[in-house]
Amino acid sequence: TNEPVVVPPSLLSEMSLGVYRESDFVRAEMDLLEGLRWRTSRPTALDFARHLLALLSPLSSSQERDKVLEDLVLYQVELAVHDYELSVRQSPSTVAMAAIRNVLEIVGTSQVHIDECLERIRSAAARDGDDGPSSSSGSSSGLRDPLGPEVENVMVRLTGLALHVTRTTRSPPQLEEKGGEPRVAEESSPSSSKRSSSVPLSSSLPSPCQPTHEACASVAPGKSSVAGKASDTAAEQGHQTFTVSGDAKAIKVMSPVCVTLGDYLLPCTRPSRV
Structure with a gap:
């Protein structure tokens, strides 16, 4: 053999x-x-992610931001290899689309742009062939619906997996600009001392499964004072606050409370998914 x-x-x-x-x-x-239906070398989730990213390019008006988004997508896809449910029982296109949707939502992409991206994926799905064995999914062959329940479930599992990796890291993330690559720098709370270490940018992804902080519930876009209030409340309760640099606006991740993109504060929970 x-x-x-x-x-x-x-x-x-x-x-x-x-x-x-x-x-x-x-x-x-x-x-x-x-x-095997002659599928001896079927495409992987990483293959689908790269093809879909090429289809959706550009994701934003900044090449640097596109590179960060691409790295985050590929990180989540690679993370799925460590999970039996995602790597064996789910079709590769489902994992790829879930990673792309996760990243677009986490960094605060406008809903209009997200809808445009999903429409492009739907057009590709209408023309694409089978990407996995029928046993892994009860649906028909071809790319999975980007808004289907399978993708929604994988999105939750992927972000939970990313949060688990973050929590099991010995040192908290502290990233900065090194060699032109965006890194995450930690902002220590008053009750904690600053430690120096580094982990990939994407390991600070928040989990959609965490309860929404009460300070996040009434947040409206464009109000930095509200974001500051949420940051203070998070610090008082001992939450670690991280700052992601590498774009015109900083992305703040207050795990497990919320994500801020400039003046925009986004809850980590997704009420539509259970």
């Missing part, structure tokens, strides 16, 4: 000491291929 080259049927027949003929091995090979 570990042969580096293709073994001819004649050699296999000799190795079986005449028990099986060459035609037996050829027929067995055809049975396997037909059972």
Whole structure:
């Protein structure tokens, strides 16, 4: 089973000491291929993510911001490999679309732009072929609906997985501009001392499963005073606050409370998903 080259049927027949003929091995090979529907090297979630990102490009008006968004998407897709449910039971296109939707929502992309991106994906889904075995999904073949329940469930699981990685990291994130790559720098609360370490930008992703902080419930876009109030409240309750630099506006992640993009404060919870 570990042969580096293709073994001819004649050699296999000799190795079986005449028990099986060459035609037996050829027929067995055809049975396997037909059972797999000839999908012996199907595209992975990473392949789908890269193709969909190319389809949606540009995601914003800034190349630097696009690079950060792409890194966050690929990080979540790679993170899914460590989860059995996501890597085996879910179709690769579902994981890719869930990662893209997660990132677009987390960084505060406008709903109009998100709708445009989803419409492009729907157009591609109408023309695309099967991307996974029917056993992994009860739906029809082809790219999954970007607004379907499968994608919604994977979005929640991916962000929970990212939060778990963040919480199990020994040192809190502290990132800065190094070699032109955006990094996350920690802002210590009054009750904590500043520590220096670094982790990938995307490991500070908030979880949609966390309860919304009461200071986030009444937040309206464009009011920095409200964002400041939420930051103070988070510090009083011992929440770690991180600042993500690398774009014209800083992205603040107050785990597990909320995300701020400039003056925009976004709750981490998604009430539409349970």
